[in-house]
Amino acid sequence: MSIRPVVLDDVGETSFEDVESTFTYKDDIEVPRLAPNSATSTTTENTTFSKDKRYSSHTELASDLDDDMNYNSDFEEYQNGTDLPLAVDRRFRESSDQDELADLQEQLEKKLSLNLRNSKTGGGSGTRNVDQYINHAGLVRPSLKDSVRQRRSMVDLATRSKGNITSLNSQQSRRVPNSRSYMNLRPSSGRTLSYKSSMPSLMRFNRQDVLLEDEDDEDDDEDEDDEPYPYVPRVRRSYRDLGPRFGERTDDGNVVQDIAVEATEMANNGDDDDDNFGNDFEGIDDNFQFATNNNNNFSAFDPTLRLSPSEYDIEHDDTLLTPQLHKKHYAFDAPLDSYREARQQRGTAKQAAAAAAVNRRNSTRARARLKTIRQEIDLNTPLKRGKMKYNPREKRWDGNEDILSSFDNIENVDRKAFIIKNKRSKSPLKTSSSTQIAASGTNAASSNSQHGKVVGKMRFDEKNLRWLRVDGTEEDPFHGITDLMPRSQSSPTKNVKFQSQGHSGNILRSQSQLPFGRDEHGNRFISSESTRFHSLTTNSTTDPTYQITSKQLEKFYHEENKWSRKVGGWFILGDKSRDTGSADQSHTSLNDKSYMYEIRNMVISSARN
Amino acid sequence: MSIEKFISQPPLIVHSSLSQLRYLVLSEGLSDEDHQRTRSHVWSILSRASLEKCTQEYLRLVQLGAPPSNWISKIKNDTFRTLSTDEKFRNKVTESQLIRVLSCFAWDVLDSNQTHELPGLSPYVQGMNVLLAPFLYVCPTEPIAYKLFHSLCFQMIPTYLNQSLSGVHVAAKLLDKCLKIIDPKLSKFLTDNLLTAEIFGIPSILTLSACNKPLDQVIKLWDFMFAYGFHMNILFIVAQLVINRQAIMVSSSPMNLLRETPSINADEIITLGVGFLAKLPDTLYTNLVDHLTDESITMSNHL
Structure with missing residues (x-):
């Protein structure tokens, strides 16, 4: 039960990830739709061109602007998810102030x-320059930017310290550039996403591991298209709740919209590229809002909400507003929806300025709702x-x-079990100290009980490499049962002799079978031989002569x-081999x-010949 | 090589195959380059000593540890100087191996003496260490060496290792007799100097010439003796004397020459020794054959 919530927390990032992958994936397919645009052919070309350029310019930016880097690092963390909470927290706290x-x-x-x-006056030809300027301008499009930079940031920015996050607000302007450029270069792709299909993919991306793999993302998108959307119902409910709530917050949205309008106008003034850019910019508008909201904990996903009505029934359900586990779902769903809206918006935006106005309204609403969602999450x-x-x-x-x-x-116990060390390292289970061990040297039994490994009621006697009962009442x-003597002990007198002489010559069973009293002789059994054939070593305590190593064996x-x-x-x-002694004897000697x-016969016979 | 192939094929008729093997050993011999394993296998075949479960048996005896103190002390008194001058042997065989195997043998003798009254071997006699040396030198493992050694002691030359070493003394008499027949002049020279086989021949008799050097040549002698019988040892001793007769007869102190025998040449000795066979009367040869295992020979020889 705890797993799911954890994953849900990453939803925000997930949405970003998903967006990116979706873009890449749909890019080619959706390009044709751009044809209606004024600068269709150029657009596509530019797009491709700027794609490459985009990365290069982006790199330059990154190298030139530390702030950018910092910002990126933020996002990297965001993407990785590991350090995300911290960063997000700070960000949200700072931005929480309206x-x-x-x-x-x-x-x-x-x-x-x-x-x-400036960019215009500078006569920057092509979208690239514009992009760069825009980048400087600091248009915020975090999600897109993240997606664009994702790979790079993960590598280059990994070392970025989180401390930079504190200057988030100022950095926002910087991070925008990249995202903007990205938008410019891929105008069609952003809008042409099949958002509906991507929505489920978001759900999938709850798993962080999936998030981090770009390649997998694409695959997932494909897969997701065909899959059902288990979470849709919940999403609808949440939207209902959120909708009215966020309707209030239009302030930020207006600002963003203004910016968007500006950009659009500028784009219109330019040549084909600029036009294209303008279209892109329209699209950016939404994203921009989103980014801003993201920073402020207010999501700009209103497009999502706006889109949904046809597909979702919106109802009020206050219970859902209280933070609960399942609530998290709309949090990541919302971003997707927002993008879906963006696509539609984009189409309209291309056509006329009126569409832009509509977008503004929509974006405003969406943003407000998203904010709330972010907050909750x-x-x-x-x-x-x-x-x-x-x-x-x-x-x-x-x-x-x-x-x-x-x-x-x-875990501890098992780990120790594999390695039997002479000097026991203090384990949490044991209270034994080195001093105790040293002191125990005099008393074998106590030492064993103190620093021997205990499992259940058994304690390991490290000296004799055997297991003993903890309570010491070993039977x-x-x-x-007397030891079996070699072959025969028929004559009692001889037996006595054997045992008296063979005090050192006792037949040893395996060491594990050694009687309890062996402790004093424990040392004898510590040998370099492998334990496998310990039982075959002799008991001659001092004489290693009669110990046969496993290798020898x-x-x-x-x-x-x-x-x-x-031979x-x-x-x-056969079984009678033991008795073949006599048989052999008779065979050979008798x-x-x-x-x-x-030989003699041979010699004599040869001599005769 | 051919011997190795030969022994690797199960014989149809063991008796005839054994004869073939003997002749192969005589005619071709086992080369030094042959894997030691082959020689030990040949020895086991010729001595009819099955190595089956030899390891099991050996380990059982090793588990007993050191034999009773009087025996282990005797063993350890000799083992350290076993063939101490032969570097190849020293490099290959450690003293602990000697001690271990001799201890096992002592345990085994002690054990068997309890059950059977018959052989009455001595758990250890001086020279056993030397007798064991070729086995440890040739055999790949101690159990095999022990088993072959055991087979030799219990079945080939039990009279040499009984409590009184009766077979050795009989062998000394036989040696004198053979020498007298084969080389009367040398025999007379030695007896004139009061050098009987009892005085100079015991080591070579008891150790089956293993006390000679180099050990590699001794091994070849043993190859032959495993094939045709260890009674040939007496004739080989005679052959050595005959080979060195010139030096002995001119020496002012022939005993030193007899004690410090020069390096032997196995082929020369074998050729010479086999040549003596035709000269020996049947009764003497029978005595030679029987004295190794039949303690009753003692009487007849003393007569």
């Missing part, structure tokens, strides 16, 4: 107009579900961390097998002593 926003908008407007004029509105609390910064749900603690313990399962068996394979045919192999005469 007055500040208004001021910012005014500044932007001024800058924009100024720069645009991005403000640190505490989300609670039972005892679970959503942590927007960490993008996770808090409240049941204790559940994981048990896993931590298990020797072999107690009372392997060779032993290997050679025996070789013999058996190679086994010379012998009668019956077959003849072979000892063979």
Whole structure:
């Protein structure tokens, strides 16, 4: 249950990502639709050209303008999502002040107009120059810009410090440029998106990993087209709620619209390229609003809302306004809708200025609604579900961390189990300290109990490499069972002799079977040999002579097998082999002593010949 | 090479195939370049010592650790100087290997002495370490060496290793007899100097000439003896004496020459020794054959 909310938090970014990919994807297909425009052919060409140029200019900008970079870094974080909460939070806090926003908008407007004029006067041919100026002007189109820069920013801007984010408002103007240029260069693509299909894709992009992969994005878009839209119903409801609410906020929208108008006019004054640019600019208008809103926590997605009515029924449902998990859905849905609107707007904008006016209205509304959505999502509105609390910064749900603690313990235990170290590192489970270990050297039992690994009721005796009961009441399962002596212990006297002499010569079972009293001799069993054949080592405590390494053993068996394979045919192999001793003896020494005469017979016979 | 191929093919009739193998060993011999494994296999075939479960048996004995203190001390008293002058051997065989295998043998003898009253081998006698040396030198692993060594001691030359070493003393008498028949002049020279086989021949008899150097030549002698019987060792000793007779007879202190025998040439010795066979009477040869395993020979020889 906690997973979903976390993902939802990224929706905002997701929408950006999605937009970009969608653009790329639809670009070629949608170009033909541009034909109605005044500068159709040129437009497309320019578009392509400017595409390439765009990147180069963009690069220059990035290198020249630190502010730009900073801004980019912001967005990068945004895209990556990892540090997003922080950045967004700051941004929103700063921008939450409406007055500040208004001021910012005014500044932007001024800058924009100024720069645009400059570019015109500068006689910048082609959209590229214009784009650059516009970039300087600081038109905001964060989503587009993000999409354009995404790859680059991820690489180059990765090192950008988040501290730069604080100057967001000033940076906004800078980041706009890029986005604007992007819009200019790809006029058709932006508008021609099939928004409906892209909407579902947004849902998909809830997964961050998908977000970060550009290539996958495209694929996803394709896939999404065919998929149903599970979240649509909710979206509708949310829009209903939001619609009336955001209708109030037209202030910012007006400002933006003004800018857009300006841009449009300027575009009209120019040649074909400029016209094209103007068209683009119309489109930008929406995006611009969106960007602004984004910064201010007010989304400019009103187009979405406006579009929807035909497809969605809008109803009021106040319960949905309260932050809840499922509410998040409209947050990312809204951006998509906004773009869908943008497309339609674009078509109209190209045709006439009247369309632009309509767009303004629409954009205004949309922005207001989006703001609210953003607020709900991005403000640190505490989300609670039972005892679970959503942590927007960490993008996770808090409240049941204790559940994981048990896993931590298990993890620790298991890790230790694989490596048995002589000197035990202090594990959280153990309270043993180095001093205790040192002190325990005198008392084997205590030391074992103190720094031995304990699993369940069993404790690992590191000295003897065996497991013992924690309570120490170890029973020797072999107690009372005498060790098997070599072959026969028929004569009791001999037995005594064996055992007395063979104190060092006790037959050792495997070490794990060693009786408890072995502790004092524990050292004897620590050998460099692999544990696999420990049972085959002898017990001669001090004499390593009788310890056979596993490597040796392997060779032993290997050679025996070789013999058996190679010359086994010379012998009668079987279970009776143990008894073949006598048989062989009789065969060779008794019956077959003849072979000892063979040579003599040969010599004598040859001598006769 | 041909021997290696030969032994790798299961024999149709073991008896005849063994004869073929013996003749191959005699005629072609096992080259030094042959993989050591081949030689050990040949030895196991010729001595009819199955290596099946030898590792299991060996490990069981190794688990027993060091044999009782009197035996292990004897073993360790000798092992460190085993063929200490032979570098190739020292490089290949460690003292611990000698100790281990000898300990196993001691345990095995102690064990078998409890069950069977019959052979009554000694858990360890001086010279066993040298007797073991060629096996450890030739065999790829200790269990194989142990098994072949065990087979040799228990089945080939049990009288040499019994409590009284009776077979060795019989062999000394036989050596004197053979020398007297083969080289009466040298025999007389040695007896005149009170040098009987009992005095100079025991090491070579007990160790089956393994005390000679170099070990590679000893191995070739052993190849032949594994094929045609270790009684030939007596004749090989005689052959060595005959080869060195000139030096011995002119030497002011022949005992030193006998003790510090010069490097041997296996082929020369074998050729010479085989040549003596025709000179030996049947009874003597029978005694030679039987004295290795039949303790009753002692009586007859003393007569």
